[in-house]
Amino acid sequence: MQSITPIVFIVDDDEAIRDSLGLLMKSVDFKHEIYHNAQAFLDNYDSKRTGCLLLDIRMPGISGLELHAKLKEMSLDLPIIFLTGHGDVPMAVDAMKEGAIDFFQKPFRDQELLNRVGQVLNQAQYKQQQQVERQQMLNRLESLTTREREIMGLIIEGNGNKVIAADLGISQRTVELHRARIMQKMNVNSLAQLVKEGLFLQQ
Amino acid sequence: MKNKRILLLVLIMTAIAISASGLAITMLYHTAIEQQTISLMESAQRQVRLLKAMSLNTRFSAESSPGKAFADSVLHDREARELFKGFGDTGVFILAKRDENQISFIFSQSLPNARIPTTLNPPLFVPLVGSLPMQQAIKGNSGVIITLDYRGTSVLAAFEPVADLNLGIVAKMDMAEIRSPFLRAGTLVTLTTLLLVFFGTWGIRRIGTPLVSKLEENEQHLRAILSTAADGIITTDDQGIISSFNRAAEQIFGYSSEEAVGNNITTLIMLIAEPYPYSQPSDGDHNKKLATGNGREVTGLHKDGCWIPLEITVSEVQEKNMQLKTCIVRDISERKQSLIALHQREEELRLIFEKAPVGIVICTLNGDILRANNEFCTLLGYTQTELLTKHYTTIIHSGDLRKVESHSRKLLVCESDAISLEVSFVEKQGLNIPCRLRGSVIHDKNSNPLLYVAHIEDRSEQLKTEQLFREHDERLAHVTRLSTMGEMATGIAHEINQPLSAISTYAAACQRLIKQGQPVPSEVLPTLKKISTQALRAGDVIRRLRTFIRNKKSSRLQLRCHDLIAEVISFAEVDAHYHQIIINKELEPDLPSIYIDSVQIQQVIINLLRNAIDSMEKVTNLINKEIRLRVKRQGDNTIEISVIDRGAGLPPESAEQLFSPFFTTKPLGLGMGLSISRSIINAHGGHLQYTSNPEGGSVFSFTLPIDPRT
Numbered sequence: 001m002q003s004i005t006p007i008v009f010i011v012d013d014d015e016a017i018r019d020s021l022g023l024l025m026k027s028v029d030f031k032h033e034i035y036h037n038a039q040a041f042l043d044n045y046d047s048k049r050t051g052c053l054l055l056d057i058r059m060p061g062i063s064g065l066e067l068h069a070k071l072k073e074m075s076l077d078l079p080i081i082f083l084t085g086h087g088d089v090p091m092a093v094d095a096m097k098e099g100a101i102d103f104f105q106k107p108f109r110d111q112e113l114l115n116r117v118g119q120v121l122n123q124a125q126y127k128q129q130q131q132v133e134r135q136q137m138l139n140r141l142e143s144l145t146t147r148e149r150e151i152m153g154l155i156i157e158g159n160g161n162k163v164i165a166a167d168l169g170i171s172q173r174t175v176e177l178h179r180a181r182i183m184q185k186m187n188v189n190s191l192a193q194l195v196k197e198g199l200f201l202q203q
Numbered sequence: 204m205k206n207k208r209i210l211l212l213v214l215i216m217t218a219i220a221i222s223a224s225g226l227a228i229t230m231l232y233h234t235a236i237e238q239q240t241i242s243l244m245e246s247a248q249r250q251v252r253l254l255k256a257m258s259l260n261t262r263f264s265a266e267s268s269p270g271k272a273f274a275d276s277v278l279h280d281r282e283a284r285e286l287f288k289g290f291g292d293t294g295v296f297i298l299a300k301r302d303e304n305q306i307s308f309i310f311s312q313s314l315p316n317a318r319i320p321t322t323l324n325p326p327l328f329v330p331l332v333g334s335l336p337m338q339q340a341i342k343g344n345s346g347v348i349i350t351l352d353y354r355g356t357s358v359l360a361a362f363e364p365v366a367d368l369n370l371g372i373v374a375k376m377d378m379a380e381i382r383s384p385f386l387r388a389g390t391l392v393t394l395t396t397l398l399l400v401f402f403g404t405w406g407i408r409r410i411g412t413p414l415v416s417k418l419e420e421n422e423q424h425l426r427a428i429l430s431t432a433a434d435g436i437i438t439t440d441d442q443g444i445i446s447s448f449n450r451a452a453e454q455i456f457g458y459s460s461e462e463a464v465g466n467n468i469t470t471l472i473m474l475i476a477e478p479y480p481y482s483q484p485s486d487g488d489h490n491k492k493l494a495t496g497n498g499r500e501v502t503g504l505h506k507d508g509c510w511i512p513l514e515i516t517v518s519e520v521q522e523k524n525m526q527l528k529t530c531i532v533r534d535i536s537e538r539k540q541s542l543i544a545l546h547q548r549e550e551e552l553r554l555i556f557e558k559a560p561v562g563i564v565i566c567t568l569n570g571d572i573l574r575a576n577n578e579f580c581t582l583l584g585y586t587q588t589e590l591l592t593k594h595y596t597t598i599i600h601s602g603d604l605r606k607v608e609s610h611s612r613k614l615l616v617c618e619s620d621a622i623s624l625e626v627s628f629v630e631k632q633g634l635n636i637p638c639r640l641r642g643s644v645i646h647d648k649n650s651n652p653l654l655y656v657a658h659i660e661d662r663s664e665q666l667k668t669e670q671l672f673r674e675h676d677e678r679l680a681h682v683t684r685l686s687t688m689g690e691m692a693t694g695i696a697h698e699i700n701q702p703l704s705a706i707s708t709y710a711a712a713c714q715r716l717i718k719q720g721q722p723v724p725s726e727v728l729p730t731l732k733k734i735s736t737q738a739l740r741a742g743d744v745i746r747r748l749r750t751f752i753r754n755k756k757s758s759r760l761q762l763r764c765h766d767l768i769a770e771v772i773s774f775a776e777v778d779a780h781y782h783q784i785i786i787n788k789e790l791e792p793d794l795p796s797i798y799i800d801s802v803q804i805q806q807v808i809i810n811l812l813r814n815a816i817d818s819m820e821k822v823t824n825l826i827n828k829e830i831r832l833r834v835k836r837q838g839d840n841t842i843e844i845s846v847i848d849r850g851a852g853l854p855p856e857s858a859e860q861l862f863s864p865f866f867t868t869k870p871l872g873l874g875m876g877l878s879i880s881r882s883i884i885n886a887h888g889g890h891l892q893y894t895s896n897p898e899g900g901s902v903f904s905f906t907l908p909i910d911p912r913t
Contacts, residue, residue: 013780016705016737023730024708027715058697060785060828083704085697085781106704110711 006051006124008032008117011041011067012083013059017106021054028114030121038062042070045078050128052120053080057088057095057103065095072099079120083108137197140186148185151178155191156198213404220400224392232385236359239381240347243294243361247345247374250296251363254370293358293377301341301369336360340371349378435532440525443467455513455534457506468530495519495528500535512539562638562659568615568652570595582638582661584631600627600635607640614644615652628659637662673757676882681754683875684806687813688752690872694781698744702737709734747774750802751809757800761910764794764834764842771805772832775812779830782816789833794842798910799887807880807891808832811846811903814876817869818850818901825849837906841889845904852900853893861893880905 008030012018018034025032031051035041039062041053053071057064068080082103084092092103102116144152154164161179165172188194335350340362347361352375360375429436435452439445448463456463495517503513516531556563562579566572575590583590583598590598599607603626610622621643627635642657688695709730716727751774768788779786797804815830830848837843853861853868860866862881867874877891884891884905891905 014701014705016733016740017701017708019733020705020708020712020730023712023726024715027712027719058781058783060780060783063783085700087693087696106700107707108704110708110715 005031006121006128007049008051008121009035009041009045009053009078011035011038011053011059011064012056013037014056017056017083024110024114025117028118030114030117038064038067038070041067045076047074047076050078050124052101052117052124053078054117055080055082057082057084057091065091065098068095068098068100079124081113081116081120134200137186137201141201143185144182148178148182151175152182152186152194152198155179155182156195209404209408213400216403217396217400220396221393224396225389228385228389228392231388232382235381235385239359239376240361243359243374243376244345244347244363246294246296247361247363247372250372250374251365254298254365254372258365293380295375297337297373297375299337299341299371299373301371336362336373336375337371340364340373341369433533435530435534437463437468437530437532439468439528439530441519441528443469443528446527452532455505455511455532456503503532512536562661564595564655564657564659566595566655566657568655570655573654579659582630582636582659583628589631598628600629603627610642611655614642614655625662626659637666676879676886677757678754679875680803680806680879680883681752683810683873683879684752684802686873687806687810687876688748690813690817691778691809694778695744695748697781698777699741702741702744705737706734706741709737744777751805753802755802757803759798759800761796761798761912762801763796765790767797767799767801767804768808768832768834770801771808771812774805775809778809778813779816782820783828784816784819785829786812787829787831789831789835791835794834794836795909796912797842797907798912799907800883803883804887804907807883807905808844808846810876810880814903815846815848815850815901818848818852821851822849836909840909840911841906842909843904843906845902847896847900847902849896849898849900852895858893858895862891 008025010018010021010025010032012021013036015036018036022032022034033044035044037059042062055064055067062070064082068082071078071080079101080095080099081101082092082095084103084105086105089103089105092100092105095103101120104113104116141149151164151168154167159167161172161175165175168175183189183194186194186197188197336348339346339348341364343364343366345361345363347359349357349359352358352360357378358375359378359381360373362371362373364371429447429449432449432451435455436447436449437445437452438447445463445466445468448458448460450460452463453459497516498514499516501513501515503511505511512535514533514535518529518531520527520529556574556576559576559578562582563574563576564572564579565574572590572593572595575587577587580587580590585593595607596604606624607626610624613619614622621641623639623641626638626640628638630636639660639662640657641660642655644652645654645656647653713727713730713734747770768790772786772788776786812830812832819825819828819830827849830846833843833845833847835843857866857868862877864878865874866877881891884907888908889906891903894902894904896902
C-alpha cells in the first residue's frame, strides 16, 4: 500500500521565496518538495503523487500559467495555488477560470496560505483515500466470478432472490449462496453497504 | 617709291638739260642758217655781179661773136669759180639759162668730188622738178629757200637772177652740211648731259640714298614712336592750338587726330588741374593754359563726357620764333583704380580689424601688444592706448599662462599652423573672462616668424548657454529616466515584493517553529540571517532605483565594462524578470575601461532593454524570450554595446524617425528615450544606431570610446 501523505510542491524561480515557503511548510509539518522552475518539476513529477502545487505565476522559461496548461493537457489533476506579485491579479483570475484552486498575492499572510494549503491537502488526502478505497473495491469486485458479478448487479438493482433465481433459471438456494459469497468477498455486512459500493464503483 | 622719285627727278633733270642745250643748239642753228643764208645770198649776188661784169667785159668782144661772149662769160665764170674755193663741202653754184619755157643748166660747180658734171655741153635740160630756186631765179626773183634739190636732198638755196643775161644763179648748200656741226654738238651735248646725269644720279644715289634712308628711317622711327607710344603726345602752339595728336592720345580722349588738330587743347580736352578724383571738376574749373611741368596729375575729359585721371608732362620748345608745347599725357585710370582699390582694401581691412565681432590682437614675438581692435578693448575694458603698453602676460589669467606659452611655442616651431585653446583673460577690474583664443603666426618672406595674431572670442555667454543646455539636457534625461522608471514600476514593485514576501514567510515560519515550543536554533538562526539578506536585497533594489532617478549633476568616472554591465543587468533584470524575459550577456573577455557618466550610460542601456522588452511583449507565442546584451571591442579605440531582441522589429518608415524627439510606438511613451539616448551617446563621443535583426527583431548598437588612460 503506497503512502497517501499529500505533498506541497513549491515551484518558484526566486530562491528566497521557495526557501522561505519550504521552511513555512516544514514548520507546520507539511511534506514539501522544492523546484526552482517548471521544467524541473515536470521532470520529477510522478502522476501518482498528490498534494498541492504552490506555483509562481511569473517565471522565465515555462511560466506558472504554462505549467498549469501543460498539467491539464497531461490530465494531471494536481490542485494549484498560484502565488502572484501585485498587479498580476487579472492573470490569477484567468488561472482560476482555468481551474486553479486559489491564488495568493505576495506577500501573503502565512496563516491564510497554510489554511488553504491544509484544506487542499486534506481534500487531496480525502480524494486519495477515496481513490484507495475505490481501488480496494475494484480489487474486491475483480475477485468476484462472472456469475457473482452478474448476480451482484441484479441485487443492486433491487431484485429479490426469487426474481434473480427465476431470471437466471437457478434455484433460490443457489442465489442465496452466491449472495453470501458476494457479501463476503466485497467485505460488506449489509445489502445497503453493497448497494453503496456498487454505486460508488459505477461513478 | 624712293627709286621712282629719284628716277622722276633724274628724268626731269635730264629733260631740262637736254631741252636747254637743245634750245641753245637750235638758236645757234637758226643763227647759222641765217648767216649761211646771208652768205649764200652774198655769194649769189657776187656771182651775179661777176657775171654781169664779165658780160660787160666780154660784150666788147662779143660784138664780133655774141655766142663767143656767152661762152666766154661762162668760161670765165667757170674759171673764176674753179679758182674760188672754200664754199663749204657741198656749196654749189648753179648757172642756168632760160630757154623759152625751159631751163637749161649751164654748169654746176661743186667740190671736185661732186658728181655733177661741171661741164654741160650742150646744156642739160631738166624738168622743173627739183629746181624750184632756179625757177624763181629765172623768173627774176631773188631770195633764199629751203627746198629739195634734184637729188631729193634738203638744201638751202639762194637764187638770184642775172637779169640781162636771162640767167639765174643759185647758190645752194646741203642742209646736212649746215646741220651737221649742230647735230654733232647736239649729240655731244646730249651724250655729255646723259653722262653727267648718269654720274650725277649715281653720285646722288651713292651719297644721297643713305642720307635719305637715314632721314626716312629717323622719320619713320619718330612716326612709329609717336603712333605706338603708350602715352598720348600732343603738340600745341603757345595758344594751345593742337598741331599733332598721336594715336595714344586718340585712345585716351576719344577724339580722332583730325578732330583734335586745330582745336584748342583746353577747350577740347578740358584738363583739370586737380588730380582725379579727389576734387570732382565743376564747370569753368578747368585751366585755360597749360602750365609746364613734369608728371602732374590732372583730370581730363573724354569725348564721351567721362572724366579720366591723367598724368601730364608739359614742356616748351622754342622753335624759330614760335613757342611750342609738347604734352605727354598718360591715362592713369588703372593705376588710379588700383590705388583706390588699394586704399579701399586697406580701409576695408582696417574696418574688418576694427569692427570685427571678435577681439583681435597682434603681438610681437616677445609678447608686447602691437595692435588691438575695439572689440578686444571693450572686452577687457581698457582703452587702446592702455592696451598697447601691456604685455600679454598681464591680461591672461596666471593659471593659463603656461598653456598659452606651450601653444605659442608649437606655433613658433611650426608644429601647428593655428592653435585654439580656452583661456581666461583678466579685464581691467580684475574679473576673469573665459575666452576661446585662436592664434597663428605671421611669417616674413623667408618664413621667419614675425608676429602673433590672436582672435579672442568671449565665451561667457556661450558657456552660460552651454551650461543651460547641459542642465536642460540633464533635466530632460532625468525626466526620461523617471518616465522609464514609471514604465518599470510594476517590475520594480515586483522585485521589491519578492524579498518582502520571503522575509514575511521566513518570519512566519520562525514564529511557528518557536511557538511550537521546539525552537531549533540551527533552523531559526540561519533563517533570521536569510531575513536580513532579503531585507538588504529589497533595499538594494530601492538604492538602485534612487541612484537611477536621482537628479544629480553629470559626472564621469572610469569604469570597467563588466561592472557597468553587471550593474545594468541587475537593475534591468527586475523588469525583464517581470516580463519573463531573460537577458543574456555576451561579454568579450578583457574588455577595457571606459570613462563615462555611469547613470547616463545605464539609462541608455536600460532604455534600449526596455524597448526590447516592450517590443517582445508585442509578439505572442514567442518561444525564445531572450535579449542579448553584447559588448565587444570595435577597432582599437572603441567598444560596441548592442542590445539584440527578437521582438516585433520596426517598419522601415519608423526607422527613419526613430531618434526624433516625441517619436514613440508605445501608447503611453514620452517619445524621448531614444532621442535622449542618442544625445547622451553623442556627448560621450560615441554613436547610437539601429539595424534590423536578420533573425527578426531589432539591434540597437552604440559605441563608446575606450578610456585612453587604460
